[in-house]
Amino acid sequence: MKKKRNTxxxxxxxRVVQSSNDHPTAEKxxxxxxxxxxxISLGTVYRxxxxxxxxxxxxxxxxxxxxxxxxxxxxxxxxxxRECGKIEDVETPLCRYTCRKVExxxxxxxxxxxxxxxxxxxxxxxxxxxxxxxxxx
Amino acid sequence: MKKKRNTxxxxxxxRVVQSSNDHPTAEKxxxxxxxxxxxISLGTVYRxxxxxxxxxxxxxxxxxxxxxxxxxxxxxxxxxxRECGKIEDVETPLCRYTCRKVExxxxxxxxxxxxxxxxxxxxxxxxxxxxxxxxxx
DNA sequence: GTTGTTGCAAAGAATTTGCAGTCTA
DNA sequence: TAGACTGCAAATTCTTTGCAACAAC
Numbered sequence: 267m268k269k270k271r272n273t274x275x276x277x278x279x280x281r282v283v284q285s286s287n288d289h290p291t292a293e294k295x296x297x298x299x300x301x302x303x304x305x306i307s308l309g310t311v312y313r314x315x316x317x318x319x320x321x322x323x324x325x326x327x328x329x330x331x332x333x334x335x336x337x338x339x340x341x342x343x344x345x346x347x348r349e350c351g352k353i354e355d356v357e358t359p360l361c362r363y364t365c366r367k368v369e370x371x372x373x374x375x376x377x378x379x380x381x382x383x384x385x386x387x388x389x390x391x392x393x394x395x396x397x398x399x400x401x402x403x
Numbered sequence: 404m405k406k407k408r409n410t411x412x413x414x415x416x417x418r419v420v421q422s423s424n425d426h427p428t429a430e431k432x433x434x435x436x437x438x439x440x441x442x443i444s445l446g447t448v449y450r451x452x453x454x455x456x457x458x459x460x461x462x463x464x465x466x467x468x469x470x471x472x473x474x475x476x477x478x479x480x481x482x483x484x485r486e487c488g489k490i491e492d493v494e495t496p497l498c499r500y501t502c503r504k505v506e507x508x509x510x511x512x513x514x515x516x517x518x519x520x521x522x523x524x525x526x527x528x529x530x531x532x533x534x535x536x537x538x539x540x
Numbered sequence: 541g542t543t544g545t546t547g548c549a550a551a552g553a554a555t556t557t558g559c560a561g562t563c564t565a
Numbered sequence: 566t567a568g569a570c571t572g573c574a575a576a577t578t579c580t581t582t583g584c585a586a587c588a589a590c
Binding site (some may be wrong): 269306328331332345356357358365367368371372373375376377378379380381382383384385386388390391 | 485
C-alpha cells in the first residue's frame with residue numbers, strides 16, 4: 267500500500283475536528299480550517315475527513331443524510347434536537363439483550379447505533395412557553 | 404388546508420409499498436410502480452412517498468444517506484448487512500433505562516432509532532467459508 | 541370549472557473524482 | 566525526484582421543484 271504523507275492540510279483538518287466540541291459537517295470543518303489555512307479546499311477537507319475516519323482517528327455520524335464528524339471514537343450514541351439541530355452525545359450501556367436477540371438468528375452484529383430524536387432542554391422550554399401563549403389566545 | 408385527491412399514482416405507490424416485504428428505495432418503488440402504471444414518473448413517486456410518510460401511512464428509514472420505505476409503521480428497529488445491504492426488521496423492547504437517562508436532563512425524547520450493522524446469516528456464513536479457504540492457502 | 545396532481549426537465553445539495561500542478565519524504 | 570497530495574472544477578447521486586398540461590371532484 268502507498269505511504270502516507272503528512273501535509274499541512276491533514277494536520278489542520280485533524281486539529282479542527284479535535285478542537286471541536288460540536289459535531290461539525292464537512293462544510294463547517296472547511297470554514298474552520300480555512301481560518302488556519304486559507305488556501306485549503308473543500309474537496310481536500312472531504313478527502314482528509316474520509317481518510318481520518320477510515321484510520322479510526324475520528325468518527326462520522328450521519329444526520330439528515332449529512333455527514334458530521336466528531337473527535338470521540340469510543341462507543342457512544344446521539345441525541346438530535348429537531349428544533350435547533352444540535353447533536354449531543356449520549357452514553358448508554360450496550361444493550362446486550364437486544365444484541366443477543368439479533369445474533370441468535372446467525373447474524374453478526376459489528377456496530378450499534380442509537381439515535382434519540384426530540385427536543386433539547388432549551389428548545390423544550392421555549393416550545394412549552396410558546397404553547398402556553400398560544401393556548402391563552 | 405387543501406383537500407387531497409385520490410389518484411392512480413397515489414394508489415399505486417401505496418399498493419407497491421404495502422406489498423413490499425423488503426425496504427425499497429424511491430427508485431425501486433418507481434420501478435415496481437411502473438409495472439402497474441407505466442406512465443408514472445419518478446418525481447411523482449418521490450412526492451407521493453413523502454406525502455404517505457407525513458400522513459403516517461408508511462415509514463421512512465434512512466440507510467447510507469438514502470431513503471428506504473416500509474409498510475410497517477409500528478415501533479421497531481433495523482439490522483443492516485454490510486455485505487448485501489439487506490435491511491431487516493428488529494424487534495426490541497424500548498430501552499426505558501436509556502430514555503430516562505436522556506430525559507433526566509430536560510430533554511424530550513420523541514423518537515428512538517436503533518440500527519445494528521453487521522453481517523446477515525447468509526453473508527456471515529459465506530464469509531466464514533471464504534475466510535477458512537483463505538486461511539488454508 | 542376549480543384546483544390539486546402529474547410528467548418533465550431543470551435545479552439543488554452533498555459528496556466524489558479526474559487531472560495537472562505542487563510539495564513531502 | 567518519485568509519487569502522494571492538493572486545488573479546482575466538473576461530474577455524480579439522490580431528491581426537490583417550477584411549470585404547463587391534466588384530471589379528480
